[in-house]
Amino acid sequence: MSSERQNQTVGEKTLTLAAKPGMKWYVLRVASNKEEQVREALERKVKIEGLEDTIGRIIVPTQNEKRLRGGVARVYLRKMYPGYVFVEMITEKDGSVPEHVWFMIKETMGVGDFIGSEGKPSAMSDHDVEKMLLAVERAEEAPTLGIPFAKGDRVKVREGSFESFEGEVESMDVAKGIVTVLLTIFGRSTPVDVEYWQLEKV
Structure with a gap:
């Protein structure tokens, strides 16, 4: 099925994969924090x-992320794909970027190169476009609490009563952070509740 003019339905939303016939999505590498x-x-150009x-x-996909510290919640805007910008465009028949377009993009401060090979950008798959x-x-939905751990992770306590203790993540209460x-306390494995910001991965 062609991605030139294609829609995908996700839940109750319909996402347009391409705005105009002939356009596809490409990934541009850029300098960190310059997205x-x-x-x-x-x-503008x-x-x-x-x-x-x-x-x-x-597009620069972002997500509202809530972080708790000492019981105080703050909302931050987190880039979902740091170092990348997504560009929808038309390429030449051989897959290369039109010369005048390439010069315009390359002259932009912070731009690296398109993901691809032999000087030609590789178009994103429909699945990756849909995900992006x-x-x-969802960027404007209620912020989620970003806890960078998973069950089974080895972590170290950075602050608090058990500072410098190491252990394994047993479970998480995302709503409360x-x-x-x-x-291991006095030779026994003991479950201890710790605020997520007091931990770091080992």
Whole structure:
């Protein structure tokens, strides 16, 4: 099935995989922490040079993430794919980027190269496009609590009564930001509840 003009339904939402016939999605490597600056600069250049028929959407997928520290919750905007910008565009018949478009992109501060081979960018698969666009759709939903651990992880307590103790993650209460860690205390494995920000991976 062609991805030139294709929709995917996810839940109750319909995601348009391509805005215009002939356009596909590509991944552009950019300097770390320069994703938004690159996106804004490219969007300005597209308008100034009248390239709307060649370049469509330019996206930096982000997610609202809630972090708890000492019982105080703050919301941060987290980039889901650090170091990458997603560009919807038309390429030449041989798969290469039109020369004038390539120069415009390369002259933008912070830009690296497209993911691909032999100087030609590789188009994203429909599955990856759907996943990326769904992340964009969900960006404005209630923030999630980002706990960077999973059951079975080896962790070390950085602060608190059990500072420097090491143990294994037993379970997590994501809503409260609490991680239950199995610590060896007086020779016995003991479950201890610790705020997630007090832990680090070993």
